[in-house]
Amino acid sequence: MLDETARGVFTIAATPFLPDGAVDFDSIDSLTDAYLRLGATGLTILGMMGEAGKLSAGESEAIVRRVTGRAGVPVVVGVSAPGFAAMKALADTSMQAGAAGVMVAPPPSLRTDEQILGYYHNVAETLGDIPFVLQDFPLATGVQIPVRVILQIVRDCPTCVMLKHEDWPGLEKITALRRAGEAGDRRISILCGNGGMYLLEEMLRGADGAMTGFAYPEMMAQVVAACEAGETDRARDIFDAYMPMIRYEAQPGLGLAIRKYSLAERGFIAHPVVRRPGAGLSRDAMQEIDTLAARQAMRLQALDL
Structure with a gap:
């Protein structure tokens, strides 16, 4: 079961699709294997990057069973939903399939601190003893969750064991939460998103690792490991190599x-399909990515990585 001590890299998994838009279960297997091979200590599925909102309930449950049956590491399942009945159903199915916990983002309708606090009280009551991750991603949800509200949720809801930190800018939020923990508040795990954009600074501020879907998860694993070993300069070199x-x-x-x-x-998935509605890439964009990848490989070779 997921708890406050969780550390490392919980890679946010993409959901692979076939050209006709059907779920590509073979690519789920190969992608899961690749994430683990490249240093993931956990996986998070059916998040925003997993295109959860485009999946049917049956597809979501099938994906959960496929990943939990293969991963061998803690799996967190995104169960955010407009209503608590759907949230509860997917959460129960996920835990029965072997998930370690679930993740819940606030709905965009929340406007006040009291509404946010009340919502997560209801989440905790709905989920029962299932441990959950509070997803703080105001750029996507439009919901700003102040530090004092997060701390109150943690005090009131013992099953809230992790913050997925994706505020931007948000480094001061990590510092404030860690100082509150030092002053006696319950310390929960903090794993960070935003595509790894600020991972180095987040780790130095007291984060426990990463929870994001950057296409090179080995970067996250290597930066986290170097930071935990006190090798800050090496962590900076690794991070800089991937920054473009x-x-x-x-x-x-x-x-x-x-x-x-x-x-x-x-070679991790068979097709780069984003399920409709979703953006595609032009030939120019593909060439730009190829150029970035080639130059990245040269920088990594110079670092002997």
């Missing part, structure tokens, strides 16, 4: 298509 690709992936509206193209080029 991280920056390119961060393009709003195209990030998923870019990641899927890279995953397909690396």
